[in-house]
Amino acid sequence: MAASLTSPPATATGRTVTLRAKRRRSALVTLAFLAPWLIGFAFFFAYPLLSTVYFSFMHYDGFRPPTWTGTRNWSYVFTEYPLFWPALRNTLWLVVVMVTTRVVFGLGVGLLITRIKLGTGVFRTAFYLPYLAPPVAATMAFAFLLNPGTGPVDHLLGDVGLPQPGWFNDPAWSKPALTMLALWGVGDLMVIFMAALLDVPREQYEAAELDGAGAWQRFRFVTLPNISPIVMFAVVTGVIQTMQYYTQPMIAGQVASGVIGNSGQQFEPGYPDKSTLTLPQLVYNLGFQHFDTGSACVIALVLFALAMAFTALLMRRRGGLIQAGD
The missing domain is CATH 1.10.3720.10 (MetI-like)
Structure with missing residues (x-):
């Protein structure tokens, strides 16, 4: 009688674990299909955009290491250039x-x-x-x-x-x-x-x-x-x-x-x-x-x-x- 009372929760737990595993596999499959786009987005859009934001606060001539200038470039473009x-x-x-x-x-x-x-x-x-x-x-x-x-x-x-x-x-x-x-x-x-x-x-x-x-x-x-x-x-x-x-x-x-x-x-x-x-x-x-x-x-x-x-x-x-x- 005790075994019969405890078996349904065990079955429900097993179904929950199985459902989670299926969802995880589905998410991994989806991520695998999206991987080419995500890699391209990261390397050809996100990284260049973040680099542009970073260099906009730097003095950089392409030869020497960049140095921090704060908003000097922004002020120069909007008010002096x-x-x-x-x-x-x-x-x-x-x-x-x-x-x-x-x-x-x-x-x-x-x-x-x-x-x-x-x-x-x-x-x-x-x-x-x-x-x-x-x-x-x-x-x-x-x-x-x-x-x-x-x-x-x-x-x-x-x-x-x-x-x-x-x-x-x-x-x-x-x-x-x-x-x-x-x-x-x-x-x-x-x-x-x-x-x-x-x-x-x-x-x-x-x-x-x-x-x-x-x-x-x-x-x-x-x-x-x-x-x-x-x-x-x-x-x-x-x-x-x-x-x-x-x-x-x-x-x-x-x-x-x-x-x-x-x-x-x-x-x-x-x-x-x-x-x-x-x-x-x-x-x-x-x-x-x-x-x-x-x-x-x-x-x-x-x-x-x-x-x-x-x-x-x-x-x-x-x-x-x-x-x-x-």
Whole structure:
């Protein structure tokens, strides 16, 4: 009788131990599958980020051991470094204007090509090919085309009586010229939007037409809600890419200033008059040209904070880009 009274608790204890063992094995299996990602995250994101934070409080030139300086690098970048605030303004301008125009233009091209009945493949190829051009070659070609003295664009504008801007040689037109270059290579967004547009259910368009909806109403109430996650993806990735915008403004400034042909000559970015200066250029300029790793790390952290802030702002559902049901 005593044995029968004590056996159920022993059985319950055994089941608990077995359940714990199964959970432990499941956790180990899950951890094994996650191990490649965790290792990559630790070595390629967490460690560089923590190192950047560490060096932002150090004086380090890459040759001698780092020495603690506290917030001296932060104070220097925000209050003494004359190129930081122009670069920040330019970067924010490019994020707001360039990303917006690329998304709108890419969506417009995608809508246009999906409506074309004949020659769709030709137009799709023609719009996508510029995206495949190397950034350096594309920027150099644009700089020569928009050259105010010898470029064909200003000659054509002059022939029809329109103003002839200085483009990459004019601080007021350099960023619009970079935006034009970005629109020329909008083929990546065009392909993404075309895939999303072709996936919109035709039944919804037919129902909207039966209700008397016009073209704008169909786009607003049928097309846009269905492709809103793709719009969000395009905006977020565009912001992140623009935060890393380095090659095009650097090459455009070098070509426009005539420095690109002089080998071995150090070039200070931002020509003309700091109008093409961006924060990634300052990271390279400080860290690899002036060997001020601490200040370069400060600007890198500012870039990281801005990218996270923009992404968090865009990912808020009440922002309107993603519908509540997505």
